Structure formats: structure tokens, C-alpha cells
Amino acid sequence: MVWKRFLPYLCVRLIPQNLMFSNFCHLLKKEIHRVALYSKDGTIISGKAPVTPLQNSNFDGSFIAFCAQMHYMYSMPMNRIASWLADNDFRIGRGTIGGLLSKATAVFSRLHECLRQAVLEDSYISGDETFHKVRVEEKNDKGLKIKKGYIWDLVAHHLRLAYFFYSRGSRSEKVFEEIIEGYNGTFQSDAMPVYRKLGDGKYDGINRIACLQHIKRRFIDIKEIPKAAEILRLFNLLYDREHRHRIGRDGWTVADNLRWREEYAPPILARIEEKLNAVKTDPHVPADSDLMGAVKYALNEWEWVPAIFSRGDYDLDNNLIERMQRLVSLLRRNSLFFGSHKGGETAAMYLSLVVSCRLNGVNVMEYISDILNRCASWSPTTPLEQYRNLLPDRWKRSETAD
Template identity: 45%
Template sequence: MSENKSERQAPAPASQNTPADRSSEKKERARTNNGARRKQHLEAEVIEEDVEPEDPRFNRELARALHTRDVIRYELIPMRFIKKIYHVHTYTQNDEYFSGKAPDAPFLNSQYDGSFIAGLAQLRYMYAMPVERIVKFFNDNGFDMDKSTAHGLLRKTENLFENLYKALGSVINEDTYIAGDETYHKVLVEDRNKDGKGIKKAYIWVVTAVNTGLVYYFYNNGSRKEDIILDYMKGYRGAFQSDGFSPYRKMAQWLLRLACFQHVKRKFLDCGDDFDAMVIVRLVNYLYHLDHKHKIGEGGWTERDKYKWRQRYALPVMRIIRKKLDRMAADSRLLPKTEKYEAVHYMLNEWDALMNIFTRGDYHLDNNLVERLNRYISLSRRNSLFFRSHAGARRSAMFYSLACSCRLQGVNFFE
């Protein structure tokens, strides 16, 4: 499309290069695949093969070589299952026994290697495949496995990582900047609801250490009671970013609370075509536009530089927003329980926490980091429908903690 003048959105600027320069530049930027750059895939295993003409008239001894061109084809080998048999030999020598030792398995008397369990966990918690679907996938690739066996391997693995999981939960609070949220997932319970189904809407809490890139999901019988998160954050003195849920607001009594501009903006977007609401939305977008002009670590910018920049651009814009909010709140035509009323008073209640974002240069304008992490739970919610028990939900919280921490650290979860 960029080469076709009819599709070009704006004329290209005139080049000052000489014809020789332009020709050399064109050679350097030569592309294939209809203008798209091809990836080299240097990480792939390489197998080279010579291809000779198949024409029966061809005689290599009589032919003279002209040139050789390389044609690349990427092949995919489906999941491989290897059955390793170790012939463990035992000997006797001078009245002593000498015996070989097979590699350890994660569990006593188990025939499954750690790589097998890692593959199960990766498909289940990184790619949101239900265990039943994973087992079917294995079967399609030539390995017959029972669903109960797969569940048992994951259940036993929880015991191996229990101490690591607890350590992860405690080290989060050592970061000076934490973001938190909660999300829901359905779980099977013994008690029946009004529809006669034993399904409960349960909640999973999540906190992430923004600077160190660690994530901790925790589950307490699906409860959303404020005591759960308040007890966990008790004694913390750093910055905590969240939406306007009541327990999070109470934390402002002992820590620096940061709000989320995306939650504020979303409520004004729900007001539809209301002029005043759209003005607030545009002003919030303008804050993002100015904030993204400079990033810490790019162009030599430090956290201190970003802080000074925020003091220049953010405070005047926030003063304009506050005047408009006060005017809308004082308008007698603004009726309670309307979307506009909720949006205006939500932002006013969050005002101090929003202003706290600009007290440093490295605080985020929103809580999107945690929102993106919660997508792993959302995908599971769509594909798996429910956890089979509270114990299964807690086990999933542990695996998600490890998986998402690996993702933020750039570590391959399987490895």
C-alpha cells in the first residue's frame, strides 16, 4: 500500500539525496514478500538439503553449474512424546553392591518427568486451555492420558511450590510501588443457589510489585470481604494503585494511594454523547498525550526529569478539570443515580488519589498493568467455566502467580 500512490494518505517529503544516494538507499531497503520484511528466525533449528533437478535428461557429470538459490520452508513438528527407558544396572564387587541411578522424578513412584508437568501447567495457565482440552490435544498427538492423571499431577505440584508461593506473597510488600485489583471466577460448591446449581461467584485478589515485576494472586474461599486485602496490606508504607473499591480507599489512612485515570474515563464514556462528559474525556486523553511525550530511560530522561515535566503540564490541566467537575456537581439538573452523577462524584472522591500520581515521575496514570494480568483469569473464565473446588481455585492462584511473574520478568514459564 505504501508503494501505491492511490493508497497513500499524504505525499512523501521531497528527498535531498543525489540519484546515486537514492539508488544505494533503495538497495539497502530492499524488501521481499510484497513489501513486508521477513523474519530471519535465527532461533529455529536449521537443516540444509541439496535439491537437484529431477528431469530424466539431466546428467550432473555433463552439466555445468550456473548458480544456487536458497529457498526456505518452515516446518512444524507437533508435540513430541518420548518414552525413555533407563536400564539401571547393578553390580557386585568385593562384597559391595554398585547400582546406577535413574534421574529423579518430581513425585515418588511417578513415571512423569518435570517437563511433562511443565507442559501441562503452561497450556493450562498461560494459554487458558482446560485440562479436558489439554488431554484431548495430547491424544490427538499420539499420547493417551486420563484427565484424572493430569489433574493429579497439577495437584501434587502445588505442594512442591508451596514455600515458593508463600515467599512470593511476602516479598511483594518489599516494593515501594504496588498495584492491586480483584476479579471473579465461578467455582463449584456443595450449597445450591436459587437456581438449584452448586456454582458460586468467587473472587481472586491480585497484587503486583511494579518495580520488581512480581505478581501474587491469592484466594480465600472466594470471599471479597475487605478484611482479606486490608490484612494483607497492613503495615505497608509505600504507594498502592487501584480503582475506587471501598477497601482500597481505606488504605489511604496509612499509605500513599494512587487512583486510576482509566476507571475515571470509563465512567464518563458511559455517559454517551453528553457534552460535559466528553470534555472530561478529552482532557484526560490530553493528559495521556502529554505524559507519553517523554519516557523514563529514553533520551536520557530520569525519574526526576519526568517529575518536573509532570509538574509543568499536569497541574494546569487538572485545575481545568476540577473547575468543570465542581460546576457539574453544583448543577441542580444533575440527578442522583444517573451515569453522569456517578461519574462526576466518582472522580471527585478519587481526586486526591489522582493528584498523588503526579508526586513522582514513575507512577503510572492508570492501573492497566493489573488489568492486563487479570486477562489470564478472564480467559480461563471463558474457557473453563468454573473451578471444581475452592482448593482448585487456590491452586490456580498459585500457578497464575508463578506464570505471570515469569511473563513480567521475560522468563519462559515452561523452562
């Protein structure tokens, strides 16, 4: 056996540990592995070094996971992440951070598609959309190359999984059809026209239910008007009755909740509908008033309100998905805009994983680090079914993970 040479191999890892503020500088550990090469019988043999998930990169999945957590979970801009690292004697450009996060989506793309498939298998999902500014090639009316792009999001209530989707910032019905294709079950949403078509029978197999909070908010905005305050009080009464019990608390079951709803909801709903119709036909309420606008919105949605109470496990509103969207709002406030449509797609993938982890009580950094290191060697044609057990609701940390 003839020893030939040693090659330095750099591996950057982030080592999670319980930290005091004075110990932040120990969070990052730069490891240099010297790989021995030798020849035997004319064959060159190399020692093994830690695997890094990205080609031509020395960064371990843990470092990429750290950057993803800081940016997409805690809404820290990439330049601030770079500054924080520099303050702790680890120098890296914000462009490198963005490049690592973007390149890692090649590993996540199949997982993201598997996540969509899993969400659409749930019998009860909610949907919504929110915006984030994005840099584009064309100038807007103000001469800026910035436009408003939309991110769609779905949440599976039983699986506790979230799916965010970005398609060149489009809010069109065509994009929504692409997302929802193949779904059969209950879909809860606000009254945006594309969602209302679900309740109009255009999409077979989908049962739409309304969001009470979207209806209620219009009356909150005008609660100083006596008639609005009266209707608002009845909506609050619905919530008061609903919150007296919670599924899973003190043995309260879905069946118990359905029986309770069948008892308390019908008379309150009847009184609300009566009040709404009274305002609608009141000649003293101007047709263009805020009160009439709130009433018309409520009545237009009323067809899909009683269905909320037809099962014990439906939420009264879309608040769960709106809480998820706060991450986008914070990102929008701190990072201002996506650098391109590719940046929007990258954000959608990471937000899907971050929110799904939080809904399932999974540590975001541990999860992303493990998935990156584990899936980097998988073929791009790996069947989606193989990714299913890696989604946050089923994920188990790899035994070989550090």
C-alpha cells in the same frame, strides 16, 4: 560383585525444540531407563535414574511445566490438552493432568510465599481482584453447586513481580488484610471500599493513589453527553501529555518525568476539578443520572488523584494489573469453573509464576520445569530467603538442567 537384576524406570519428558507443525508429535519423548541393582559386600547398590519432582510419579518437571503453560498461560482446558496429546500418540487423562498440576503446588508453596514477601518489599504496588466460578458443596439459588469466587492480585512495579491469592473465593476485608500485612509504600487501586481505607489512614505506612482509568471509563460510557465529553477530553489531554515521553527512552529519566509532570499536570487537573464541581452544583443535572454518578465517583476519588503526579514513576492507572487479569478472564471463559477451592489456590500459584515470568521476559515452561526439578528435594522448612533467587526477576537456569 554380584549383579542381581535390572528394573525398568519410566521417565516422561517434554523436549523443547524449534518445531514445524508437522513435527508436533516429536515434542514429547518417553524415555525408559533401566536401573541396575547389584550387591557388594552385603550392600545393595542402585544406579541413578533421572529425578522426578513428584513422589510415585514418572513425569519429569518439563511435562508438568508444559501442562501448566498450556492451561494457565494459553487458557487451554485440561480435556483439550489431553486431546491434543492423544492426537500426537501420547495418551493421558485430564484427571491425571489436573492431579499433576495440583500435586506440584506442594513444591511451589514456599516459593509462592516468598513471592508475596518480595512483592511487599517493593515501594510501589498495584492491587485488584477478579472473579472465577468455583464448584462448592452448597447449592445456589438456581440449584447449582457453583458460586463466584474471587482471586486477588498484586503487582510490584519496580521488581515486575505478580502475586495472585485465593482464599475460599472470599472478597472480604479480612482476606485483603492478610495479603497486605506488613506493607509500607504506595498502593494504587480503584475505589473499592477496602482499598479506600488505605487512603483513610487505617493502615499506617501505606500511601494510596487512585486509578485514572477507572474514573475516565465512566465518562467514556456517556461520552454522547456534552458535559461528559468535555471532561473526557481533559482526561485524554493528561494521557496525551504523559505519552510524549517514556522513562528509559532516549535517556528520559524518572527525574525528567517528574519535572515534566509538574509542568503539564497541575493546570489540567485544576480544569478537570473545576468542570466536575460545576456539574455537581448544576441544578439541571438529575441527581440519579449517569453523568452525576460519574462526577461523584471522580470527586470521591479526587483526593488521591494529584498524588499520581507527585513522583515520576507512578502509572496513571491500573492498566498493568488489568492486563494481567486477562489470563483469568480467558481461563474463566474456557474452563468455566474451578473444581474446588483447592483448584482456586492452585490457579493462584501458577498465575503468580506465569505472570511474573512474562513481566520479566522469562520463558514460562523453562522456568517452571527448572524450579520443579530443582526444588523437589528441598525440605518444607527451607528458609524463604533461599527461594528469593529463584523468583523470575533473579532466576538463572540450573546448569544441570537438560
